Amino acid sequence: MTGFNQSPNADFGERMLNSVASQSIRHLFTSSDTVEVEIRCSPASKLLQGSIDSFKMQGKGLVIRREFETKEMSFETDAVAIDVGALLGGKIRLRQPTQAIAQVVLSEAAINRAFEAELVQKQLTNVTHEEITNLSGGEPVSFRDVRLKLKPNQQVEIWALTDLPNRKDVPISLSAQVTVEKRRRILFANAQFEPGEVPSEVQGLSKVLTQGFIKVLNGMVDLERFNLDGVMLRVNRLETKGSDLVFSGYAQVEHFPGTR
Template sequence: MLGGLTGFTNNTGTDWGERILNTVASKTIRHLFTQSESVEVAVRCYPSSKLLQGSIDSFKMNGSGLVIRREFRAQEVSFETDAVSIDFSGVMNGKILLKQPTQAVAQVTLSQADINQSFQAELVKKRLQNLETPELTELSGGQPVSFSEVNVQLLPNNQVQIFAQADLGEKGMVPVSMTATLAAERRRRVRFKDAKFQSEAVPESLRDISDTLTKVFAEILDNMVDLDRFNLDGVTLRINRLETQGKTLVFSGYAQIERVPNNP
């Protein structure tokens, strides 16, 4: 259903109400993102006179190059709502006000480059730096340990290959290497399951310590991605399915929309 959203346009007979709503909706959605390369919106309402009572059959959006919270980029985001009831007077004032909550099916596509860039975000780096668990400080001689230079390679069948560097302070840098399987849990978490240490990517003299560091790193990743940390005000996101497709990771799911959010 979402595959045909790109390039959709309104019929030439679309009346002024739909045109106004399209304009307001496009502006509102653009303002939800720090950056956007393109945002296309279309309203389906038949007969169009229903719009004056605030009744809409469906609402579609397709966006590309969208940056969320200044640091997280998505290659493409698409959604299509169920029937929507709005306050049309709000549209005339440049706002979209829902009379009741609605749901939308959604699809988000991340490129491999998007995923790797996300590890440069401050929110992510805070989870990977200056770690002081007993296991890590024993390896480092009592100093905090940080993971950096994370590189993710997407593989078929939801597999990923992940490389990183562990900074053990005075004991230097140690490479870590692992494979894992991506999976959705409880529709809100992305899990890195069945993590396996890849010894061939690590010098033999460092393999024992790298094996231990890789297990710790895998556990951190496995507890890192929770969609509730990325919800917009009034919108709850959930995952039904995720799939690696070439050098992209595609999430399919839905959004429960209580209200159209303000600018984040």
């Protein structure tokens, strides 16, 4: 469902802006529960100069690129300059790039489903880190059945399984703190092997595999996978809230979705 909010006193120009924006935004997502768009322009005469006061998008249950789910996503700009001629043709074209305050919420369940996504599976399969291949006789190793649990204070627990030539179903168990590098890459810092759920006879093996697995994780979670057409997301802060992972930052809007 795609809609837009508007003031009861919104004039024709503002209603047209909201309608055009809604049509563009809904095509960004493979599917969604709700997407709401709100564009404000007061007084209406500012539209003649191509100036609007703010643009806001809020969505829930959004699926990006068919495999990556966001529980919630929102961004809101300050004043924006648009091309009036393009608007009359049914499009919103920015006269210059702009920034917006942004927030993305990922649920623990969606994060775990993302480990099954094709792009992620490619990075978990046929891993050749030296720490790992030293234990596998030089053969690549694949990780599977990855499971993550969010904990307070940006802490996470992660489990996985892998197979070696002489041992199947070797468990991997670790704890770490989720951090952000260069505002775009998620890192699992201060990672520690957690032996509690690992049988004693394979703990030494599992500990070494865990170190290699951490390197795989730290090379794979890039927020550019959540970028939208014309919208680049950057993160200033992240936090765990119950079973949700919340990213707060900004969106660099190069062009309005669906236009160039």
